[in-house]
Amino acid sequence: GAGVSQTPSNKVTEKGKYVELRCDPISGHTALYWYRQSLGQGPEFLIYFQGTGAADDSGLPNDRFFAVRPEGSVSTLKIQRTERGDSAVYLCASSSLAGGAYEQFFGPGTRLTVL
Amino acid sequence: AQSVTQLGSHVSVSEGALVLLRCNYSSSVPPYLFWYVQYPNQGLQLLLKYTSAATLVKGINGFEAEFKKSETSFHLTKPSAHMSDAAEYFCAVSDDRDDKIIFGKGTRLHILP
Numbered sequence: 579g580a581g582v583s584q585t586p587s588n589k590v591t592e593k594g595k596y597v598e599l600r601c602d603p604i605s606g607h608t609a610l611y612w613y614r615q616s617l618g619q620g621p622e623f624l625i626y627f628q629g630t631g632a633a634d635d636s637g638l639p640n641d642r643f644f645a646v647r648p649e650g651s652v653s654t655l656k657i658q659r660t661e662r663g664d665s666a667v668y669l670c671a672s673s674s675l676a677g678g679a680y681e682q683f684f685g686p687g688t689r690l691t692v693l
Numbered sequence: 694a695q696s697v698t699q700l701g702s703h704v705s706v707s708e709g710a711l712v713l714l715r716c717n718y719s720s721s722v723p724p725y726l727f728w729y730v731q732y733p734n735q736g737l738q739l740l741l742k743y744t745s746a747a748t749l750v751k752g753i754n755g756f757e758a759e760f761k762k763s764e765t766s767f768h769l770t771k772p773s774a775h776m777s778d779a780a781e782y783f784c785a786v787s788d789d790r791d792d793k794i795i796f797g798k799g800t801r802l803h804i805l806p
Contacts, residue, residue: 611793620697620783620796621737634793669737680725680744682794684737 582685603672613669697797705803712771716784725787
């Protein structure tokens with residue numbers, strides 16, 4: 579079956595611009611996570627959705643970052659007034675809590691470059 | 694607060710030699726522990742996970758890890774390294790099955806011919 583997909587795979591933007599990053603989770607997965615991976619670092623948690631609602635947004639660095647998941651499937655991470663420090667690979671993961679198995683399945687990521 | 698420490702940002706082993714990647718964690722509750730692998734220009738792939746069942750966990754590609762509560766460790770091992778094992782390895786911890794994952798900074802494994 580299809581895994582987690584993310585679009586675009588690469589995004590280059592200028593400082594101050596607005597960007598949207600999209601995540602399509604595995605069909606039927608109720609939980610969706612966003613992480614950010616800077617060069618040479620491990621992924622850092624941003625936000626977690628259970629269904630349509632954000633269950634934990636404690637990792638969002640500031641109010642320029644926002645994410646939605648209006649129908650409980652696709653999610654969009656939105657970054658306003660981008661800064662050079664926002665350059666990173668943005669990873670999306672999804673998981674199913676059914677059956678006792680626990681694993682987050684990761685997408686390939688969107689590489690964001692802010693010039 | 695949860696945290697993960699991976700000792701050694703780079704580890705080099707000869708092909709056929711033992712692979713040992715070290716990971717120590719801190720968690721206020723019995724943790725879920727993971728090892729992920731990231732090959733160049735690819736996404737994260739789960740190698741293995743510990744979820745309070747057997748303390749010795751076997752994963753894919755011949756890797757295994759042992760949960761040692763007394764040492765708060767979850768080191769990753771493989772008896773014989775292959776060239777294809779060259780990648781970045783991340784140890785990670787979670788407090789609950791539906792909670793965020795906290796990753797270590799990663800260890801890049803180099804395999805010497």
